[in-house]
Structures are given as structure tokens and as C-alpha cells.
Amino acid sequence: MKKIRRTIPLFRAWAALAGVALIAGCASAPQGAGSKGNGWVKDEVSDSYVFGYPLVLMDISREAATGNSPGQAEPNTLRHAQSLPPVGATTPPEPNLDTLASSGWLDVSREPVLVALPDTHGRYADARAVDMWTNVLWSTATKGNERVSGLKAQTIAFVHAGWKGALPARAKRVDVTTRYVWFVARIETRGGGDLAAARRVQRGIRVAPLSAWNGSGKRVAQADPQTGAGLAGDPVAAGAPAAQIAALDANGFFSRLALALEDNAPAPDDPHALKILGDIGVHPGDPVQLPSGTKDAAGVSTGFANGRARVAAPPSNLLAGNGWLWVGDDAGHYGTDYALRAYAAYASPGLPTSRDEARARVSQDSDGHTLNGANRYVIHFSAKQLPPVRGFWSITAYTPEGALDSDASVRVAFGDRNGARRNRDGSLDVLVSAERPRGGANWVPVPKGDFRLVLRMYAPKPQVTDGSWQPPAVERQ
Structure with missing residues (x-):
């Protein structure tokens, strides 16, 4: 089987630092599996699908949104939606008619990436950064019951955990354990003539890696001559790749998960879930070897279908x-x-x-x-x-x-x-x-x-x- 392409081994670096043996080194049934009964494959495939679904979704979303094609952008740049979604719009699911979105994918593997937000002068706006497991790392949310009256100018530095160095003055450091971060800012608009005012706020957002930030810590403009900040035009919707996941079989899904795991470390609380992945033959960056005996193959198929159903079902704690x-x-x-x-x-x-x-x-x-x-x-x-x-x-x-x-x-x-x-x-x-x-x-x-x-x-x-x-x-x- 062809070896899966490797990139910067952030997962393995994290695992070594944590000192935790996360995944067993064999692809066969785990030791003592017989005591679990014949259903262990089904159960562990189902649990692993639920565990890995967010990372696979985010990785496919990132791949769809980054590049040089229309609607895409290079990493560490933003695309700014210029209008509200039209009638019949299907992506992302449940298109938002209240705000214009500016979004992009940040790669923090080499150096910190900085985002500067402008003062919105009372216009409602919010922003958030989501890691590859869909956890919100940072947002503009505030405490209290007072009425929200826009955002104040601020700069945030997204830094891969363990990086040491100097950041610009007054930049807020946010540590990241995954290679990629999805950044989204939303600016309130009522549509029509109000769109122009929302776009002016968008043009005030700046994104750049630390090496491109000038020495005085001021915001640098990006290369788009029309907007001065990122790229104009509606971005690729982050929700569109869900259909791609639905089309994957078990081997395709877990192969995608194994590749994404290598660069996007899970939380320190996740070693048990990762041990289960090892039980079914899924290891970061390696070819997947799912259980393949006659009974085990049936367990993989049943567990995979069960995992899909669980992901789509509202959990009881909603x-x-x-x-x-x-x-x-x-x-x-x-x-x-x-x-x-x-x-x-x-x-x-x-x-x-x-x-x-x-x-x-x-x-x-x-x-x-x-x-x-x-x-x-x-x-x-x-x-x-x-x-x-x-x-x-x-x-x-x-x-x-x-x-x-x-x-x-x-x-x-x-x-x-x-x-x-x-x-x-x-x-x-x-x-x-x-x-x-x-x-x-x-x-x-x-x-x-x-x-x-x-x-x-x-x-x-x-x-x-x-x-x-x-x-x-x-x-x-």
C-alpha cells in the first residue's frame, strides 16, 4: 500500500512532549479483544467515526477553501463576502442573512499569524477562531448583560504551542495545538445600501504571518488592490464539503482522518479515543489497515453506518x-x-x-x-x-x-x-x-x-x- 504523504509532524511532536503513548502499534484486534465479544469492531469503528468526524470535516473544508481557484484563497489571507446569499443558496447550510462574513484558513506551523480587527464604531460584529477539532480557541465574546456596541480595534496573534519569540506590542497571544485555524469575522448588515458600510469594516481587517508584520507592529495591507485587505468575492462555504464526507467509505474516511491527525493534535484528554483508533488500525500519517476478516469486515461496515447515524442524530444533552x-x-x-x-x-x-x-x-x-x-x-x-x-x-x-x-x-x-x-x-x-x-x-x-x-x-x-x-x-x- 502506498505510504500517505507526510507533512510537518506536529502530532508526533506533541505526543512526545506530552509523554503519552496514544495509539497502540498494531493494526490487528487489540490484546484481549476476545473478551469484548464479537461486537468490538462495530462499536470501536462507530465511536471512532464520531470522534474523528469534526477533524475530517474541517480538513476537507480547508482543502476546498484554499488555493487559486475562484472563491478560494491562499492560507493566511481572507476572502470577504460582498453580498448576502441569493435565494436558493445551499451552502453553507442555512446561509446567514444577517451578516457579511470574512473568512480564511491560518497556517501557524512555521510562525505566528496575526489578525488585526478595526474599530466598528458601534456596528455589531463578532469574530472567532476555530481549531481543527471545531473548538473555539478565541472569540470577541464578552461577559455581562450590557448591550453590544461593536468592536474595538485589537490584534490577535495565533501561535503554535511551544513557539518562543517576541510578538508586536499589545498583540494578544492565543496558543494553538493544531496546524490550521479557521478564522471567521461577521459584520452586521441590513443589505441594500447598508452593504457598502459593512464592506468598509471588512477592508479594515488585516491578516499576515509575523515575518510580514512591519517592525513597528502596525498592520500591513494585503495584496488585493481593490480592497486592501484580503480578497473580494464570496468565499467557498465551509459547510459544502459535508457531501464529500457522505460519499466516503470506511477506508476513505479513516485514511483522511489518519492524514489529518499527523498535523492536528487532539486534546490531551483524548488518549483513550486515540487508543481505540489504534485498535482498528488507524495511526497518524500511516496507511489505514482496518480489520479485514469476514466477521470483522461486517463489523466495520455496520459500525461505520452506525457512526454516520449517530453524527446526524441530535444528542440527548441539547x-x-x-x-x-x-x-x-x-x-x-x-x-x-x-x-x-x-x-x-x-x-x-x-x-x-x-x-x-x-x-x-x-x-x-x-x-x-x-x-x-x-x-x-x-x-x-x-x-x-x-x-x-x-x-x-x-x-x-x-x-x-x-x-x-x-x-x-x-x-x-x-x-x-x-x-x-x-x-x-x-x-x-x-x-x-x-x-x-x-x-x-x-x-x-x-x-x-x-x-x-x-x-x-x-x-x-x-x-x-x-x-x-x-x-x-x-x-x-
Whole structure:
């Protein structure tokens, strides 16, 4: 079997420093496997799929987004979305109609990479850096219940763990254990004429490796002559590669995982999961040798299918209320909760922390029936039940596949920025239908077939993510 191409062996360097023997050195059944019964292969393949899914998704996403093709960018540069997604947009899943995104992939293997954010002068914006296991390393989220009033100018240096050297003055150091980091900044926009103002904020973002930062620590411009910072044009969506994972067989998936593991160290809490990978013949940077006996091959096939189903199934520790589901305080910081991490990567690649955003979904009405555009619905927020946020909130409808309705005449993310009309008692009725209701106020347009709703709450207050607040049910009229 051909040896898998090796790159900088960051994983093995990390493992040596940690002094932990993470993976057994054989590809056959582990010692004492007989005591596990015949199902050990199925169980360990399933567990390993759940464990490795986020890394494989991120690695395929990085590969799709970096390069010289349209929509791509070289590492350590950003691409800036120039417009809101059109009707019918399918990638990323559940396209955002509230913000313009600037995103890029940072390679910190050789030297630190610095990101400078401008003062947004009161315009809502947030930014986050996600490691290759979908953990949020850093974000602009703040504590407290005060209203968010934009970002202040700041510089962040992403540094591979163990690097020693001097950084520019006032740069905040963030240590990284993976070779790559996905950086995303989002700037609020209402679309139309407001897009130009959001683009000006984008042009103030600077990204460069330390060697390209000038001696005084000032931000350097990147090479794009039109924007002065990164590349214009909509970026490749990070969520698009999910279909590539779905097309992989067990050998293809675990081969991809083995290659990605070599450069992207897991957390120190993960040696048991990595030992299980070794049991089934998956070692960082080496060709995969999955169990191949007749019974074992059947176990691999069954376990692989089981792992896929587990990744797509909402875990039991999601927050739930009135048919809505959302990730609570653990968003972006999963620890050893591999099931939650995998589901979050599957449903919302690069999910922010609970202080940055909470994202609730619902696909059934109060009677448990699938939401469908043939019906009309209402979401009644009492005066004390409005989404508790420090930023803003919105509701958007999508097809069951997470796309914007291709037959819609308008793109609407209805929320508190849209002149929501309250009732006399302070309550709010949000109308959900395929056809515009009489008067057209407080309307969320939906597809004519089945659909789901996503409630986004930017800079949510603690009661959103600790479960003490719940969105109201979607009532069929």
C-alpha cells in the first residue's frame, strides 16, 4: 500500500512532549479483544467515526477553501463576502442573512499569524477562531448583560504551542495545538445600501504571518488592490464539503482522518479515543489497515453506518423547549463530549460559543406535525418571552436540506431589526407562511413544502444557554 504523504509532524511532536503513548502499534484486534465479544469492531469503528468526524470535516473544508481557484484563497489571507446569499443558496447550510462574513484558513506551523480587527464604531460584529477539532480557541465574546456596541480595534496573534519569540506590542497571544485555524469575522448588515458600510469594516481587517508584520507592529495591507485587505468575492462555504464526507467509505474516511491527525493534535484528554483508533488500525500519517476478516469486515461496515447515524442524530444533552433544539453552554468548548461535538460540526460547522451566538432550530409545530408551507403559523412571544440578547435576533426559514427557498421572491430574516410591531401588551406575534399575510408585518416567508426555522440570537444572555429561557411553540392557525 502506498505510504500517505507526510507533512510537518506536529502530532508526533506533541505526543512526545506530552509523554503519552496514544495509539497502540498494531493494526490487528487489540490484546484481549476476545473478551469484548464479537461486537468490538462495530462499536470501536462507530465511536471512532464520531470522534474523528469534526477533524475530517474541517480538513476537507480547508482543502476546498484554499488555493487559486475562484472563491478560494491562499492560507493566511481572507476572502470577504460582498453580498448576502441569493435565494436558493445551499451552502453553507442555512446561509446567514444577517451578516457579511470574512473568512480564511491560518497556517501557524512555521510562525505566528496575526489578525488585526478595526474599530466598528458601534456596528455589531463578532469574530472567532476555530481549531481543527471545531473548538473555539478565541472569540470577541464578552461577559455581562450590557448591550453590544461593536468592536474595538485589537490584534490577535495565533501561535503554535511551544513557539518562543517576541510578538508586536499589545498583540494578544492565543496558543494553538493544531496546524490550521479557521478564522471567521461577521459584520452586521441590513443589505441594500447598508452593504457598502459593512464592506468598509471588512477592508479594515488585516491578516499576515509575523515575518510580514512591519517592525513597528502596525498592520500591513494585503495584496488585493481593490480592497486592501484580503480578497473580494464570496468565499467557498465551509459547510459544502459535508457531501464529500457522505460519499466516503470506511477506508476513505479513516485514511483522511489518519492524514489529518499527523498535523492536528487532539486534546490531551483524548488518549483513550486515540487508543481505540489504534485498535482498528488507524495511526497518524500511516496507511489505514482496518480489520479485514469476514466477521470483522461486517463489523466495520455496520459500525461505520452506525457512526454516520449517530453524527446526524441530535444528542440527548441539547437544550430543548416547545419543539426547538439548540446547543447550550458547551457550544465551542466540547471537552470529551464527542457526540455533541460531532453533531455540532454536522449541523453548524464552526458553531460559535454560547456567548457569541445561540442557534435554535424547529421543524415541527406544537402538535408534532412537520412544518409545511401549505399551512399558516404564528409564534407568539409574550412581553417577557422575547429573545434575551445583548446583540440582536432573527428568524429565517430553510428547506429541510438547509437551503434558502429557490422560489422565494424575497430573502427575509425577520427579527428585532425589522421594525417588529408589538401588541398593546408588549407581546409579539410572528407570522410564518408561504404567502405574505395581510399587512405584511412580522412575517417570515417560508417554502411551499416542508421547512425548518432557525432562530439566531447574537450575543445571547445567559438564560438562553442555560435553558432557563425557551422560544415559544410554532402554532398552526
